[in-house]
Amino acid sequence: GAVVSQHPSWVICKSGTSVKIECRSLDFQATTMFWYRQFPKQSLMLMATSNEGSKATYEQGVEKDKFLINHASLTLSTLTVTSAHPEDSSFYICSASAALAPGGNNEKLFFGSGTQLSVL
Amino acid sequence: ELKVEQNPLFLSMQEGKNYTIYCNYSTTSDRLYWYRQDPGKSLESLFVLLSNGAVKQEGRLMASLDTKARLSTLHITAAVHDLSATYFCAVDMTSTDKLIFGTGTRLQVFP
Numbered sequence: 001g002a003v004v005s006q007h008p009s010w011v012i013c014k015s016g017t018s019v020k021i022e023c024r025s026l027d028f029q030a031t032t033m034f035w036y037r038q039f040p041k042q043s044l045m046l047m048a049t050s051n052e053g054s055k056a057t058y059e060q061g062v063e064k065d066k067f068l069i070n071h072a073s074l075t076l077s078t079l080t081v082t083s084a085h086p087e088d089s090s091f092y093i094c095s096a097s098a099a100l101a102p103g104g105n106n107e108k109l110f111f112g113s114g115t116q117l118s119v120l
Numbered sequence: 121e122l123k124v125e126q127n128p129l130f131l132s133m134q135e136g137k138n139y140t141i142y143c144n145y146s147t148t149s150d151r152l153y154w155y156r157q158d159p160g161k162s163l164e165s166l167f168v169l170l171s172n173g174a175v176k177q178e179g180r181l182m183a184s185l186d187t188k189a190r191l192s193t194l195h196i197t198a199a200v201h202d203l204s205a206t207y208f209c210a211v212d213m214t215s216t217d218k219l220i221f222g223t224g225t226r227l228q229v230f231p
Contacts, residue, residue: 006162032216032217032218034217034218036221041226042224043208043221043222043224044163044208044210044219044221045221046218046219046220049218093162093163095217095219097216097217107165107168108217109153109217109219110165111155111162111163112162113161113162114162
């Protein structure tokens with residue numbers, strides 16, 4: 001299947017610093033990318049939807065000034081957690097939506113490997 | 121507001137037994153996904169169900185979708201330890217690949 005690379009997979013930072021997470025579709029062009037957050041033993045919560053070249057759409061309750069999303073190309077979206085605090089510690093996962101199913105099997109939504117963020 | 125509920129939240133079952141996980145959702149949708157998640161890992165795609173009555177099977181897992189009842193099931197046949205994981209269903213309400221996830225079912229299979 002298609003590959004979505006997410007980097008870094010694990011990051012520890014001090015409170016007040018900013019962290020950037022990258023999500024790349026390696027072998028297809030992603031018309032849309034999504035960012036999710038998952039707290040321990042909980043489900044995934046959608047944070048925002050990003051389309052290449054336009055502003056991200058944030059879900060209710062997600063601070064757009066804190067979670068900056070840039071979708072500069074059809075293969076790359078970045079999430080920057082600005083002035084991170086311990087409560088931002090979470091597992092962040094991106095997904096990428098292909099215009100057409102790369103494998104021809106109706107599957108056109110692919111998830112990255114996730115980033116575990118720990119803020120001290 | 122779309123709600124996606126899974127039942128049960130936690131399932132401990134013996135190897136060799138069968139069981140079904142249920143996924144109910146509150147708004148019309150004809151696109152439903154099932155994923156598996158191992159601890160500390162991202163999601164592994166299991167099934168994509170795109171129409172009413174869709175049934176898909178892979179190994180010991182079988183998924184079905186009833187869009188009229190707004191219900192999907194994930195049936196486990198003759199469970200083995202390797203199936204221990206958390207299983208999520210997710211609904212695409214607007215056919216835009218924007219998914220709303222269920223609460224998750226943590227499955228533990230013991231000898």
